[in-house]
Structure formats: C-alpha cells, structure tokens
Amino acid sequence: MRTQPIAQRKPHCTHPYDTVQRPEASFPRLAPNPALLVALLVGAITLSACADVTAQIEQKRPNVLLVLLDDAGFMDFGAYGSDTRTPNIDELGKAGVMFSRYYTHPQCGPSRASLLTGQDNHLIGSGSIAEVLTTEMRALPAYSMRWSTEQKTIASRLKDAGYQTFVTGKWGIGDIGANLPHRFGFDRSWVLDSTGSSNYKAKSYLPLYKTVSWFEDGEPTSLADDFYSSRAIVDKMIEYLEAADPNRPFFSYVAFQALHIPVQVPAEYIDNYDGIFDVGWDVKRDERLQKAIALGLVPEGTRMHAKPENARDWNALDAEDKRYWARAMQVNAGMMEAADFHLGRLLTYLRSKGQLDNTIVVVTSDNGPEYNALGKTSPVASLALERLWMAIEGWDLDYNNLGQVGSLAAIGPEWATVSAAPFHLFKFNATEGGLRVPMLIAGPSVQTQGFVGARAHVADLTPTLLDAAGVPFEPEKFYGRSLVPILSGEAVEVYEDDDAVAFEVSGAAALYQGPWKITKTPEPFGDGAWQLFNIQRDPGETTDISETHPEILQALLNKYDDYATQVGVYELPPGQSARRQLTVNGIKKFSANYWYLVLMLIGVLSAAVYLLFFLTRRIGRRLTTTLRI
Amino acid sequence: MNWLTYLLVGAPASVALIYFGLPRSLHALGLHPSYAIPALDLRGKRALIITTSHDTLGKTGKRTGVFGSEMSVPYYVFLDANMEVDIASIQGGEIPVEPYSMGWPLATPEDRRFKADPIAMSKLKDSIPVARINPDDYDVFFMAGGWGAAYDLAQSDTLAELITQANANNKILSSVCHGALGLVSAKAEDGSPLIAGRRVTGVTDRQIKQLGIEVTPKHPETEMRKVGANFEANTSTIEMFATHVVVDGNIVTGQNQNSGYETASRVMEILAKHL
Known part of the structure; x- marks a missing residue:
C-alpha cells in the first residue's frame, strides 16, 4: 500500500558501533626506506590497537531498554504537560527526542504485537483482543490470537545479533499462554499473560476471568506476598541484568502494569496529589489544552471536541462524588509517579554499572487511557453483574480504600478525556485520544531535540531499534519504518505526504496520509461512519470535512479498503460491535466461572x-x- | 378449530413462501440475470461511477434517485478486480436512492453488501461533484441510471464536458439504463454528438411506458436516437426482464438494471486488453 521509503534516506548501517565504521586500511603507497619501516612499525602497533578498540566497540553495541506504560494517555507524562511528577521520564525526554505525533493501536494486545514485531497487527493474528471475538472471527488468520513458531520479534532479531534479551511485566499478546516470550527470543522472561490484574496480587480485574497467570521462562509462577507491580517488575529486571554478561549488550523490555485498571498505588503517592484535581475534569481539560499549545504539542488555535455524550459535568456532582473522583485521579497520578520512580531505580542501576550512557531508552504507552470504571459508570445491566462479581471476588470501590489492596479504582470517562487531552476520546477508539500517546527516545546517537512533530507509528519501533543497534534488517519486511533519520537529526519526517498508514482494531479504524486522517468510531462513542479530518490543523477532530472534501475522503477510503483487504480485516456486520461482543462473551464466561x-x-x-x-x-x-x- | 390451525400454519407459510420465493421468481423471470464475471486483476486501474443527484419524481412528490443495483453491481465488479472505484454525482454530496431498489424483493447481493459496507456507504453519502472530477484521473466512467437520472444527466453541461474530455483521452465510457443520458450531450473530437453513428443501448421507451414513468423529462431511447445513435435493445413481454449490452469501441452500454454485471464485465475485458 505504501510507497518505498524516502529516496534521500541513507541506509542506516553506518551506526557508530558498527564495525564497518572502523578505520579501514587505506594505506599510503610508500617506497621501502628506514623511515618507512619505522612508520610501518608504528602503523602496525596502531593497527593492532585499533583492532583491540574495534573488538571493544563491537562488544559495546548499544543496549536497548524498551519501557511500556499501560493505558497512559497523551498527557500523562510530566514532560507532556501532566500534573503528574515523572522526573526520570522527563529527563530522558529532554535529553533525547519526544514525539508529539506517535500513533499506536487503540487496544493493548494488537499494540504490543506490532510494537515487538514491526508488523501490522492483522498479519500476525492480532487483529483484535481475544475478549471481543466472535466465532467467525476466530476462524480467520487475522484473528487467530496465536503466533507461528517462526514469528520473529525484536527480541529474537537482537538475540541473533548477540544480545541478551529480557522481559518483565505485562505480556498480553493473543490467547493466554499461547505466545509466551520464551518462545519468541527472550532469554529470560517474567510476565503477566493477561490484559491486566490487581497490582498487589495475581487477581483478575474482569468478570471474564477467574484467575490471572504469571509465567517465568514459560512456567507458571507465583508472586511474593509484598508484590507491588511497578516495584516488582523493575526488581526482576535488575535481577536479570545483574546475572547478565556485562560484556554483551542487552535488550530489556519493561512492561509496567501502570496505569491499567485497577489504578493502585501505596497511599503516600496518592496523598502527594491532594488538592490537585479538586477543580474537576472540566477545568483540568481546558488547562491541559493550554499546556499542550504552550509546549507546541498542538498548533495555536486548536479546539477540543466536546466531551462524550454521557460524560458528567464536574459541577453537577455532589460534594461526595467530587471527593471520590478527585481522589481516583490522584491514584492515577500517584501510580504514574511510582512507575517513574521505579524506572528511575533501574536507570540508576544501569548508571552504576556504567551501562546507561550506552543504552537506547524508549518510553511509551500501548494505547490511550482507559475510560471504563467497573461498578461505577457502566450501563445499568452490566453494573448489576459487575457489582455481584465484585462482591463475590472481594473488590471494593470505597473512598477510604481507593488505590489500595482490593480497590477496583478507575478514573472513568471524564478524567480519561483529561489524560488524553487535548484529543477526542480514549482507549478502544481510533480517535486521536485512543491512538496518539507519548513516546520518547534517548541514548547514544540520539540528538537532543525536545518535541518533534514527525509522524511515527508503533510498528516503526522494531525497525528503529534494529537500525539504532546497527543490526542489519530488510526494511521492506516491516510495516513500520526506521525513525533513526529523525533521531539523528538527519530528517524531519520519514513518511512523505502520499505515504499512508492504517490502523484497525475491532471496527475502530483510522488511516493517516499527509495532513489527512479518516477514521471511524464504533458505538457507543460513534456511529461507525467514516469521517475526514485535517489532523494537522484540527487535532481535536472537531470538524468532519468529508462533505467539503469528498475526493480526498474517497481517495483515502480506497487506500484503507486496499489495506483492509490485504491484511484481512473482518468488518463487523451492522448491529454488531466489539462492545456488544464483550458483553456477550462476558456473560458466557461469567456463567461458566x-x-x-x-x-x-x-x-x-x-x-x-x-x-x-x-x-x-x-x-x-x-x-x-x-x-x- | 380447523380454521385456526390453517391460519396459524398457513399464514406464516405463505409469508415465508412470498418472502423467499418472490425474489427468486423475479430472478428466474429475468431480473438481474446471473453473468459469469471474468476473474481479472486490474490493480492500478480506476473507475468512476457517476449518478444522479435528483431525488423527486416530477411534481408527484414521490422520491426517486439512482437505482441501487446500477451503482452497487459495477462498484463491486470493479472493486473485486482490485480496481479503485470512486462515486460521483451531478451535484455531489448524498446521493438519493430509488426507494425499495436496494431492498426486498429487488435487492441484489451487491445491494446488501453495499448497505453493510461503511466505505461504500460513505462514498454514497459524500459523493464527489462531477465539477471536481479530473478526466485524466480515471480509466472508466460508468454512468448509473434510475429515474432521477432523467432529470439531470443529459441536462448537465459539466457532465457533458467531462465525458467529452474523457472520450478525447480515449477513456472507457459506459452506462446502464437511464445512465445513457450522460452520453447524449457529450461531443466527439470533431464536435459532432459523441454517439452519432455509434451502436448503443439504454432503457427503452417501451419499458418506460410499461412502468408508467413517462412523466420523466428525458427518455434514453428517444434522446439517443435524436442525436443519431444506432440504438439497439432486446425486448420482452415485460420489458424490465430484457437485457442487452453493446460494445462499440470505447463505449460500453447496457440496456437496463439487468445489464450491470455484463456491462461492467465487458468494460473490464477492454481494460485487460490494454494492460
């Protein structure tokens, strides 16, 4: 569907750590005389020294640290304008490149699958998440939820190049237990294979599942009594790194549970944000827009889409509700700060080992923020089922226990629009609020640039990291492209105006090309009809211009149609939606459990x-x- | 109690018989006859389907527009051959559809597919005005009919100019039913009427009479004969069950709503020869 990478792009095999960059033998042709002999001797010594240096540099290929937050919205990092304190992430961002137009999938499984492979999610059996599939979809390759044994990942590719490869945290790709990381290039792995869990124990947060499972190197494992997700995920990564060979490069994939529901964090982190959110979501959302403009994340004059129809006005809440929801957002902020704190411990560890300066660090999120607040904001029918299930499983929504063990806290749709500000909607939707998330890259060979407006996509990260690590790869084998020309300051974009990139998960779809975006939003937040936006001028997606630009709309629809046919997108028939299927599957599973x-x-x-x-x-x-x- | 039993069993059985039987009976009589569509890969080729924007049948106040299958059938015949297909209309914007033409018992499988296809429906809702069409951008210009077309296809200078230009660039010009009216005002390169002396077909005056829509201002057979075309058609006791397709150089015309599959297929065969 896409044209070839831009013509002026140089192949990025000229990495500083690549041995082809070593001083090569371009010896002067000299006549044999005594002076020359001395010179040759000196030259030989020099060459020998060079060889040693080469060997050392070869050993010092850059390490790669990929940090994935779960459900962090566009403005959930301090550097991106959040109220949350994330000093470690901010420092990395300010030293490197922060992307203001990075797009991922609207749901976790497809996003993680693309992130780790550089492929379109459908072509690797991750067209959606297992929880919303119908029987018909299950039979299609794009929704198999299973990777073939030969599936290559960033880990297996780096491992082939001599890297030691580790993952700790949430995995959540395809069917539970079907694609565990030890089969796909990870030397050591300690993972939660689920869409989420309690942050204090292995406990399901959804009525769909009775249990959740953690695996170490493919074997089921149990959690320590004092488990807290962000701390334990970092501790385990440090344990793996401590046992690693310091002379070989490593690839570490740290996948936090934060900020997935339930939002949970020790109380001291929550209390740090007392009063911050008391002004309510309406004021905060406006504040975030102004911050986003001031930071240059969106252009001057950007307007925001109205809140979703069922979103409540802050001023319509009574005092008790205001107190509850303000604290729920404090938990969210505290949980983010805790993740940043523990990431900071990992960075400090790497610094203490002299490895940090030689480590490329990526920090990003898998999709926009979560809006569901089980037991609180669901439709009445689901609410009754959720409350019953919560009572059985010992989950609560008590104000005094918010964010603690047993609390099923969530921020709800209104605060989610603040996390995703200044964009429209959140996770599950292919609006900017669902797809556009923070992403920053720092490390050797990355120029300090602050925010850049280049379009980047989740499938770009695997080729980017291979390129940055100097590992040869065939660009045409990936759906994404290397962003290294941007990181090095050599290019401002790697996608030209006629290069289209599409996303589709569960009927939520988008296609970007130049300044344009077409998108469709299924129920309950849209009507499933395609819309056209000039996303550069109108990142808030306030004005559908399909009526005034039908020729652009149809041209982009044709590109999307071609994409959908090629990758095998299943179009849900009218009357069906992922949301409804989730309810159907939920009732079935609940009845079975x-x-x-x-x-x-x-x-x-x-x-x-x-x-x-x-x-x-x-x-x-x-x-x-x-x-x- | 016997009458109650007959009613309880007979009524649903009759409803089911009519519901499932009538579409099949109409098809058996000749409506939307099956046609073996050639399996071709025409990736890179582009087609434009042009429809009416007129939504009212004269002063009767009755709704009209494009006849569904005359748009949906070529749309999917082309699309399934990997062509890109855009949809335009005289005014642009939402295209009016002849009531019931995409519903039971007249709907083709392509009509049902079209209605369930958000991309196709989006093109129907936001069709491109013919004034914004560049004749160089498409390989095929396919004009769909429906009674609305009698009000604005032949009357549109913009469409006439577009078809004239497209013909000068040797593009394929095609139509079914009232869509043929889009050909009558266009000119050949020498300035004479495009279809003068050319073999063409379109909906017959007899079918128009049988359907009781003489109120429409332009009748394809009359108008095509008026500009000197060699008009051909098949006939049937009930004319709407007849079909005929004529290929004359770059002009491919189909008689009526039954002719969509064959007309689009014949267009693709010409395109395939030029690949």
Missing part, C-alpha cells in the same frame, strides 16, 4: 414461579368455592 450461582439463581426463580402459580391456583379455588356458596 460461576455456574453454581447461575444454577442457584435458576432454582430461586423456578421456586418463585412455582410459588406464584401455587398461590394463584389456591386463591382461584377459594374464590370459586366462595362464589358457589
């Missing part, structure tokens, strides 16, 4: 019907008898 409750409920209902029938008959007989008398 809690079959004894369902049986009891059927028993109680049957008894009630029988009792009603019995009483009616009895009253009927009595009336008949009375009338006869």
Whole structure:
C-alpha cells in the first residue's frame, strides 16, 4: 500500500558501533626506506590497537531498554504537560527526542504485537483482543490470537545479533499462554499473560476471568506476598541484568502494569496529589489544552471536541462524588509517579554499572487511557453483574480504600478525556485520544531535540531499534519504518505526504496520509461512519470535512479498503460491535466461572414461579368455592 | 378449530413462501440475470461511477434517485478486480436512492453488501461533484441510471464536458439504463454528438411506458436516437426482464438494471486488453 521509503534516506548501517565504521586500511603507497619501516612499525602497533578498540566497540553495541506504560494517555507524562511528577521520564525526554505525533493501536494486545514485531497487527493474528471475538472471527488468520513458531520479534532479531534479551511485566499478546516470550527470543522472561490484574496480587480485574497467570521462562509462577507491580517488575529486571554478561549488550523490555485498571498505588503517592484535581475534569481539560499549545504539542488555535455524550459535568456532582473522583485521579497520578520512580531505580542501576550512557531508552504507552470504571459508570445491566462479581471476588470501590489492596479504582470517562487531552476520546477508539500517546527516545546517537512533530507509528519501533543497534534488517519486511533519520537529526519526517498508514482494531479504524486522517468510531462513542479530518490543523477532530472534501475522503477510503483487504480485516456486520461482543462473551464466561450461582439463581426463580402459580391456583379455588356458596 | 390451525400454519407459510420465493421468481423471470464475471486483476486501474443527484419524481412528490443495483453491481465488479472505484454525482454530496431498489424483493447481493459496507456507504453519502472530477484521473466512467437520472444527466453541461474530455483521452465510457443520458450531450473530437453513428443501448421507451414513468423529462431511447445513435435493445413481454449490452469501441452500454454485471464485465475485458 505504501510507497518505498524516502529516496534521500541513507541506509542506516553506518551506526557508530558498527564495525564497518572502523578505520579501514587505506594505506599510503610508500617506497621501502628506514623511515618507512619505522612508520610501518608504528602503523602496525596502531593497527593492532585499533583492532583491540574495534573488538571493544563491537562488544559495546548499544543496549536497548524498551519501557511500556499501560493505558497512559497523551498527557500523562510530566514532560507532556501532566500534573503528574515523572522526573526520570522527563529527563530522558529532554535529553533525547519526544514525539508529539506517535500513533499506536487503540487496544493493548494488537499494540504490543506490532510494537515487538514491526508488523501490522492483522498479519500476525492480532487483529483484535481475544475478549471481543466472535466465532467467525476466530476462524480467520487475522484473528487467530496465536503466533507461528517462526514469528520473529525484536527480541529474537537482537538475540541473533548477540544480545541478551529480557522481559518483565505485562505480556498480553493473543490467547493466554499461547505466545509466551520464551518462545519468541527472550532469554529470560517474567510476565503477566493477561490484559491486566490487581497490582498487589495475581487477581483478575474482569468478570471474564477467574484467575490471572504469571509465567517465568514459560512456567507458571507465583508472586511474593509484598508484590507491588511497578516495584516488582523493575526488581526482576535488575535481577536479570545483574546475572547478565556485562560484556554483551542487552535488550530489556519493561512492561509496567501502570496505569491499567485497577489504578493502585501505596497511599503516600496518592496523598502527594491532594488538592490537585479538586477543580474537576472540566477545568483540568481546558488547562491541559493550554499546556499542550504552550509546549507546541498542538498548533495555536486548536479546539477540543466536546466531551462524550454521557460524560458528567464536574459541577453537577455532589460534594461526595467530587471527593471520590478527585481522589481516583490522584491514584492515577500517584501510580504514574511510582512507575517513574521505579524506572528511575533501574536507570540508576544501569548508571552504576556504567551501562546507561550506552543504552537506547524508549518510553511509551500501548494505547490511550482507559475510560471504563467497573461498578461505577457502566450501563445499568452490566453494573448489576459487575457489582455481584465484585462482591463475590472481594473488590471494593470505597473512598477510604481507593488505590489500595482490593480497590477496583478507575478514573472513568471524564478524567480519561483529561489524560488524553487535548484529543477526542480514549482507549478502544481510533480517535486521536485512543491512538496518539507519548513516546520518547534517548541514548547514544540520539540528538537532543525536545518535541518533534514527525509522524511515527508503533510498528516503526522494531525497525528503529534494529537500525539504532546497527543490526542489519530488510526494511521492506516491516510495516513500520526506521525513525533513526529523525533521531539523528538527519530528517524531519520519514513518511512523505502520499505515504499512508492504517490502523484497525475491532471496527475502530483510522488511516493517516499527509495532513489527512479518516477514521471511524464504533458505538457507543460513534456511529461507525467514516469521517475526514485535517489532523494537522484540527487535532481535536472537531470538524468532519468529508462533505467539503469528498475526493480526498474517497481517495483515502480506497487506500484503507486496499489495506483492509490485504491484511484481512473482518468488518463487523451492522448491529454488531466489539462492545456488544464483550458483553456477550462476558456473560458466557461469567456463567461458566460461576455456574453454581447461575444454577442457584435458576432454582430461586423456578421456586418463585412455582410459588406464584401455587398461590394463584389456591386463591382461584377459594374464590370459586366462595362464589358457589 | 380447523380454521385456526390453517391460519396459524398457513399464514406464516405463505409469508415465508412470498418472502423467499418472490425474489427468486423475479430472478428466474429475468431480473438481474446471473453473468459469469471474468476473474481479472486490474490493480492500478480506476473507475468512476457517476449518478444522479435528483431525488423527486416530477411534481408527484414521490422520491426517486439512482437505482441501487446500477451503482452497487459495477462498484463491486470493479472493486473485486482490485480496481479503485470512486462515486460521483451531478451535484455531489448524498446521493438519493430509488426507494425499495436496494431492498426486498429487488435487492441484489451487491445491494446488501453495499448497505453493510461503511466505505461504500460513505462514498454514497459524500459523493464527489462531477465539477471536481479530473478526466485524466480515471480509466472508466460508468454512468448509473434510475429515474432521477432523467432529470439531470443529459441536462448537465459539466457532465457533458467531462465525458467529452474523457472520450478525447480515449477513456472507457459506459452506462446502464437511464445512465445513457450522460452520453447524449457529450461531443466527439470533431464536435459532432459523441454517439452519432455509434451502436448503443439504454432503457427503452417501451419499458418506460410499461412502468408508467413517462412523466420523466428525458427518455434514453428517444434522446439517443435524436442525436443519431444506432440504438439497439432486446425486448420482452415485460420489458424490465430484457437485457442487452453493446460494445462499440470505447463505449460500453447496457440496456437496463439487468445489464450491470455484463456491462461492467465487458468494460473490464477492454481494460485487460490494454494492460
């Protein structure tokens, strides 16, 4: 679908750590005389020294540290204008390059699959997440939820180049247990294979699952009693690095649970934000827009889309609700700060080992912020089921326990629009709020540039890191492109005006080309119809210009159609949606997990019907008898 | 109680018989006849489907527009051959669709596919005005009919100019049914009427009479004969079950709503020869 990489782009195999860069033998042709002999001798010594240096440099290929936050919105990092303190992330960003137009998929599994392979999600069986699939979709290759054994990842490619490869944290790609990292290039792995979990124990946050599983090197493992996700994920990575060979480069993939629901963090982190969010989401969202403009993340004059239809006005809340929701956002901020703190511990460790200066660090998020707040903001029918399930499993939503063990805290749709500000909507949607997230890269050979407006995509990161590590790769084998020309300051864009890149997950879809974006948003936040935006001028997606620019709309639709056909997108029939399928699958799973409750409920209902029938008959007989008398 | 049994069993059975049987009966009589579409890969070729923007049948107040299958059938025949297909209309914007033409019992599988396809529906909602079409951008210009076309295809100078230019650039010009009216005002390179002396077809005056829509201002057979075309058509007791397709150089015309599959297929065969 896309044209070849830009013509002026040089192949980036001229990395400073690449041996082809070593001083090569371009010896002067000299006549043999004594002076020359001395010179040759000196030259030989020099060459020998060079060879040693070469060997050392060869050993010093850059390390790669890929840090993934979960559900962090565009403005959830301090450097991106958040109220949250993230000094370690900010320092990395300010030393390197921070992208203001980085796009990922709107859901975690597809996003992680693309991130680690550089491929379109459908072509690697990750067209959606397992929880929303219909039987028909399951049968299609794009939704297999399983990787073939030969699937290459950034880890396997770096491993082939001599890297030691480690992952700790959330994995969550495809079916649970089907694609564990030890089979795809990771030497050591300690992962949660689920969409999420409690941050204090292995416990499901969804009625869909009764348990969640952690695996170490492919084997089920249990968690320590004092487990807290961000701390433990970093501790384990340090443990792996401590046991690693210091003379060989490493690839570390640290995938935090933060900021996935339930948002949880020790209370001291929460209390640090007392008062910050008391002004409410409406004021905060406006503040964030102004910050985004001041930082140059969006152009002057950017307007924001109205809040989602069912979002509440802050001023309409009573005092108790205001107190509750302000603290929920404090938990979110505290959880982000804690993740940053623990990332800081890892960076300090690397510095203490003399490795940090030779480490390329990427920090990003898998998709926009989560809006679901189970037991709080769901539709009435789901709410009853959620509350029942929470009571069974010991989850609570008590104000005094917010963010602590047992708390199923979440920020809800209104604060999610603040995290995703100044953009429209959040996770699950292919609006800017769902797709556009923070992403920064720092390290050797990365020029300090602050924010850059170049378009970048999740599938770009694998080729980028291979390129930056000096590992040869075939650019045409990836859906994404290397961003190294941007990192080195050599180019301002790697995508030209006619290069289109598409995203699709569960009916939420978008295609970017030049200044244009077409997108469709399924229910409940859209009607599934395609819209066209000039995303450079209108990043808030406030004005659909498809009516005034039908020729652009149709040209982009044709490109999307071609993409969808090539990668095997399944178009949900009218009346179906991922959201509805999630409910259907949820009820099925809930019934399977809690079959004894369902049986009891059927028993109680049957008894009630029988009792009603019995009483009616009895009253009927009595009336008949009375009338006869 | 027998009458109740007959009613309870007979009524649903009759409804089911009519619901499933009528579309099949119409098809068997000749509506939207099956046609073996050639399996071709025409990647890189581009087609433009042009429709009416007119939505009312004279002063009757009745709704009209494009006849669904005359747009949806060529759309998917071209698309499935990997062509790019855009949709334009005389005024641009949302294209009016002849009521019931995309519903039971007239709908083709392509009509149902079109209605469930957000991309196709988006093109229908935001069609490109013909005034913004560059004749160089497409390999095929396919004009769909429907009674609305009688009000604005032949009357549009912009469309006439577009087709004139496209013909001068040796593009393929095609139509079905009332879409043929898009050809009557265009000129050949020497300034004479484009279809003068050319073999063409379109909906017949007899079909128009049988359907009782003589109220429409332009009738393709009359108008095409008026500018000197060699008009051809097939006939049937009920004319709407007839079909005919004529290829004359770069002009490929189909008689009526039944002719979409074959007309589009014949267009693709010409394109394939020039690949």
